Amino acid sequence: MTTPALAQQTDLGRMYARRIGGTLEVPSITTVIGVASPDLTGWAGHMAATAVVGDRRLAHAVGDPRSLKQIARDAAGAAERYRDDAAARGDRVHDYAEQVALAALGQTHHVDAARAALATHGESAFAERFDEWWRAYGVEPVAAEVTVWNHEVGYAGTLDLVARVGGRLCLIDFKTKSLTRDGRAKPLDEKVIMQLVAGYKAEEMCTDAASGTWVPWPYGDEPPLLLAVAIAETEAVALQAHPASLPVHWRRFWALKQAWSAEQQLAATGPGLRPVPPPSVAPSTV
Template structure:
């Protein structure tokens, strides 16, 4: 996951401050969405089992308890290792996408360096497919990696891209995705609609993170909300269905209340106090 300048990791999840070095004030959009929770037990077990099966030491470890335990210990971290590797890959791909947007905006950029980094990790195909998508969709960037704030509800986040495509104003969120058995990029999770809906409800956008200067959000005029799945074989663009946006916004608003209630509980003090027996009754 990328780390915008105003974002900080806290005991209550990722939060944003109004300026660099300031105190965290509101949760990030992704932190709010995470309040919904999702069990990963099945996936974690699958990753661990797969790691054991694919371990080249397994044949010689059969019948040897010590060696089997060593393989099991290593396999237990398989899900975390996969998650961390996927996050690092996502950061590199997002970084490249940002540099392409900066180049399109006429700003200083390091697109060549970002692509070289992807190539070094064997991930150059992501850049190639993204370049094809950028040209095919004739993307005209307006703002890249822009941090937004909603004071009324109390949250902030960073939008990957604001652009014009086909004459339409678009708010865009990139997701780096793997490739399915059919050779297609894996589809996006519908939760991306919540993320986009929250971004569209922005009230302010950052101008100078160091000074803490903000200005009113100027891209809220009925934008098209696009989720863009970036894979090694293709890039797939999907639009948030306008008819479902009120429901997804309502869900996000409710999850923000859940996050806030957790903060109140944490600050409420000791929840349970010892109680002694009553005094003995006199005859």
């Protein structure tokens, strides 16, 4: 995942400041949503087992405890390696999408370098599918990588793209996806709706990260479409967040922010359970 200029990764998750080098004040949208992260131990175990089965050293290691232990140690990190590789690929695809938008806006960009980075990793198909989607939907970018802030609830985040599609204002989030067995983009997690609606509820937008200049959110008068675009090697699929579901997803996001804040407050108070000695009993008199 890319790190916006105003964000830093901390022990509390990703946190945002009002200017570069400023005090970190509020959690990111994704950090808040992460409070509801599922238990991935089963997936991690599956990834480790798959790594063992597919290890070319396994046949020669049978009966050799030292070699088997080495294979086991290597397999234990399979899930983390997969996650990190997927995140790095996602960063490259997001960077390409941002550069295409900046070029269309007439701003400084490095489209060629971003596309070359994808090609170096054998990922050119992601750029090709993105380009097809961009042309098919007639995307007219308004702003790219927009950092937003909500004071009332207490969070910040960065929107991938604000654009007009078919004449409608849209807030767009890109997700890089791997493929299903039948070669289609894997389905998006519906938590992306919380991400989009949190962006929609922004109160301010940063116009200069270095100086910490913010302006009121300028896109509040026209209710936008909230779009999530899954970008895979074989296709790019655009999905709209159902308007009827937005209030519910917003309430869920609000509740997760309260849970995140409560965790920080509890951590600051120290242990909640303390040992209690038995009550003193006055000695009996005969």
